[in-house]
Amino acid sequence: MTEYELVVGIEIHAQLLTKSKLFCACPNRFGDRPNANTCPVCLAHPGVLPVVNRAAIEKLVKAGLALNCKVNEISRFARKNYFYPDLPKGYQISQYEMPVCTDGRLDVTDSDGKQRTIRIRRIHIEEDAGKLLHEGVRSGSLVDLNRAGTPLMEIVTEPDFRSVDEVYDFLTQLRRILRYLKVCDGNMEEGSMRCEPNISIRPRGTEALGVKVELKNINSFKAARRGIEYEVIRQTLMLDRGEKLRQETRGWDENKEESFLMRVKEDAHDYRYFPDPDLPPLKLDSAWIEEIRKTTEELPRPRKERIIKEYGLNEADADVLCSEFAIIDYFETAARKAGDGKLTANWVMGEVLRAVKAGGTIESFPVRPDRLAELVKLIRTGRISSTIAKKVFELMLTSPNSPEAIVEAEGLGIVSDEKAIAEAVALIISENPEQVRQFLEGKDKVMGFLVGQGMKKMKGKADPAILNRLMKEAVEKSRA
């Protein structure tokens, strides 16, 4: 049986996070009343002209630079013609021969840790279409054009992927980069990032590309993985049976976990692209590109390397913190104020993320980084124990007060009063004669239990050093 190699290239559509649409000032916002965000331009009334949104171009260039692309000083808008009710003009303004960005790359890691470079052929800008609603309407379809004309970027890679893990890593990194740059929110489930893989297989060791299948309806990272795996099996079985593959577009059915035929190449659309006469060529002067380059946010990889060095974190911790720009922003703000990176990291990865996971986002989390920093400082200076700190943290979730104020109000500060601690120690010793005897017979471990009981008695507030010392002294004394 022939051994096959997977060959995949992907196209990604990402919605750009601008405030207004690409060619008109309608709000670029979702969840509004249908057609509330429309105007003569995006409704394609006669006589209107498109005017390019500067921020959309800026975001696209930012993404292009982050993906190591060449940013072309001259690019051109083109009309892609097709008829569909979600496209009022009868054409989509896109780019064809001259996209804004070309020749980029992103390194991916396979499951065995091997690094490979994925070439990015192009990134271009285009407008999105509206939405068709079919549900609850028997005789027709309903059209909401709020999304029509909102800015999208399309990223096209070369067919450089050789494994599903590489695709997965690429999508994960890409999503992270776009989120770090605040260019796209990267939400695949909601469709703000959509991915279409072109999948083919070829006998291992050969160079010619096989017959490719374009897969649509992928709305999660998991679906991308499952969809490609399914196609590899389907195509392999067909070739092994001596059948011929057709170039076709297939859809992914998430529930059935299988792909289905949408159309074969003969039905492929003929888009009759031509330069849009309504828009002059898009000229980006090098000074502007340079300005965008300078103001581009720090990217995930260099940022991770920096925080490892700066805060003395290990790789695994840095991975968790860098998984989201909001988390790493939160961490760095807190760590700088607290003056202790490692301790702050433990708190962010532990209590903070646990509480965020229970509901909400880190952006709206009630304990802002400066308050967390104050809490970390209280632990660092020995004002409260880490057990007490957890209690204070719980209270901070519902109180706007500073941790210092909470400690004061609740009487949670560390007790270093030797008399009070000695009283607790005496009680523990009289309550646990068996454990005291065991310790005196040489079972050193029992001391931990006795100290623990003492701490419990002091409601976690005893100064651990004093408690330890007094407990040892008292036990030794009982030997006599």
Place this chain on the structure above:
Amino acid sequence: MFDIQKIAKLARLNLKPETESELSTQVKNILGYVEALQAVDTSTVEGYGLSDASPHFRPDEPVERGDPELRVRISARTQGDLFFVPKVIGEGDA
């Protein structure tokens, strides 16, 4: 050359067979004009080149559009705030 039926299909036109040859001739003539234009020597004419393009951008400032009713009601058929069109199920964008 062009296939008049294919062009008609892309333009969503239902072309009657009896008009096929007449339309083909007309389209051929239009294309002929363009070819004639292309034959003109323009080497000495300063053209509309790419390099002299000047950028014209809009700032990213959204404008609220108000009640959609005003814009939707000009459509032949509506349902609430939505445009109503004949049933279409299938694919739009590639």
